[in-house]
Amino acid sequence: KQEVTQIPAALSVPEGENLVLNCSFTDSAIYNLQWFRQDPGKGLTSLLLIQSSQREQTSGRLNASLDKSSGRSTLYIAASQPGDSATYLCAVTTSGTYKYIFGTGTRLKVLA
């Protein structure tokens, strides 16, 4: 059974810091991995999608990498801003299915 874990569960950093959020999964036979952010009381906003054949994706200040063999993905946020404060979720689909298994989330707070 696929299990997805995110570390740390919560993180507080001063504005301007570069930071790394971690996502690990137990079954390396994944099809896709997607990173989302969720603001309080809101739905999920898609950040980056990495397909199984890809190693990384970039969008603006965000970079996500994928290492299937070790069951890990990282989300790198450069020059963090208070507007980046949110909960970050990673989710994976296992080969043969399109349903996502979600991680436990990292609650990020960027202090001005």
Place this chain on the structure above:
Amino acid sequence: GAGVSQSPSNKVTEKGKDVELRCDPISGHTALYWYRQSLGQGLEFLIYFQGNSAPDKSGLPSDRFSAERTGGSVSTLTIQRTQQEDSAVYLCASSGGTSIYEQYFGPGTRLTVT
């Protein structure tokens, strides 16, 4: 360019009543998903529709839960005889655009069973 919409945004119901939650996916998206987000369980998959194929119902927690998707577009999630443990945020997502695997989520329906 509308995103995924869900209604109602909030629903308070008494234990034992039936509720219907609605999802309008992004136009042209062939796949539609329902997930549930609760404090104790995180985000969990409920059901998945893809085109005219039989839905994947493997995540539905009990037979009180059902969902349908009419005309390959709008979907309704129905919970019969609601229980307090059904209280959660119900999220709908769709996929199938330019990036066929990328899921786009609606704002959710917060269900409170009293």
